[in-house]
Amino acid sequence: MIDECRFQFGDLVFAKVKEFPFWPARIDCVRLSSYKNGVQSDEPGSSTFWPVFFYGTRERLWINDRSLLPFEANRKELGNASTLKSFRQAMVEAFTKPLVDFQFKDISTKAQLEKMNAWLDGRSEEKEKTGWDEIVSESSDPSDEADSDMETDIGHELHETENVFIKISDFEVDDSFGVMFDRPLYGRVISKTKKQVKAQFYSRATLTSNEYHCRNAQSHVIPADQQGFIFYHYDKKYVDYEEGQGGNRIMKMLTHEHDDVDQEWEKWNIHVMKFFNST
Incomplete structure (x- = not known):
């Protein structure tokens, strides 16, 4: 086949x-x-x-x-x-x-x-x-x-506390954050330990400037050795979570818009590029 x-x-x-x-x-x-x-x-x-x-x-x-x-x-x-x-x-x-x-x-x-x-x-x-x-x-x-070993070492160093853009230790339950894997993911912290956070991920809504919709109830764990991929973090007081039509969960930014999140993503991109250029 x-x-x-x-x-x-x-x-x-x-x-x-x-x-x-x-x-x-x-x-x-x-x-x-x-x-x-x-x-x-x-x-x-x-x-x-x-x-x-x-x-x-x-x-x-x-x-x-x-x-x-x-x-x-x-x-x-x-x-x-x-x-x-x-x-x-x-x-x-x-x-x-x-x-x-x-x-x-x-x-x-x-x-x-x-x-x-x-x-x-x-x-x-x-x-x-x-x-x-x-x-x-x-x-x-x-x-x-x-x-190669060198690339693996560099990737590991990116996630160390002194090198990360945003630290996982600063998160609290119901905070919002973004992480870049194969594409940008926008999450809600639903539980936290010293070594990881568990998140519910949302997709960016295209018809509004500040909403993200969740259609999958599955949660995902982000360990500390992946925290170098986190590109934004908003305190829960700046975010609202609600049920939308059809039971879809909605994450709404109260003081930020998509453009603000994109600017945080850009700052993270620059941080990562500078890190690799300096190693």
Whole structure:
């Protein structure tokens, strides 16, 4: 049975690298079997490592399928998630120069389109040279479990009390906080110990500027060794919790709006970037 595949060469995506937010990117035309940190087929599947080009930074990395999201379907949520100048420039480039440094420059012409289709079908290896031709494919997905010892140590240090952006020890029951894993999650503290908090997570409401809705009663534990991922913390006096229509739980910010939360997320992004640049 062939694994379900969500992507194909040339797709625009949001790519996740550990400790950093999703970034606008593109899947480039490089044979999947060229990946040298493991053996994989040229036929993509659900666990494929894809050759990904990052807009703005022009970086190229092999990224696992599970760390990618379709671009257009997630553009509204992730496209305005960061106010970093480099992120805005990357989004602009994704729209205005989607084929920058791509192996097939102008697929609006019949000749280039046929050239790309021939490569995709495996009938030809002819394509233009890009930065991929200079890469020996030594880099794996930084969000993969098989990180180097150095990367594991750095990730651990990020969560130590002296390095964290927000400390879990400052939380109280019914406080609100945000944590960044594969996407931003907005939580309510429902219980706490010295080493962890248990949270109920909510999704951002799109029709209001200060509400988050919970449709899943499952709780999640955030241990202290993941507290470096926390990007905002609001005292319970600034938050209200209520039952909405159909029994949906609602978390409402009383003195803050989505833009305020996004600003906290941006401050966290800068904090994390400075931390890694200093290590």
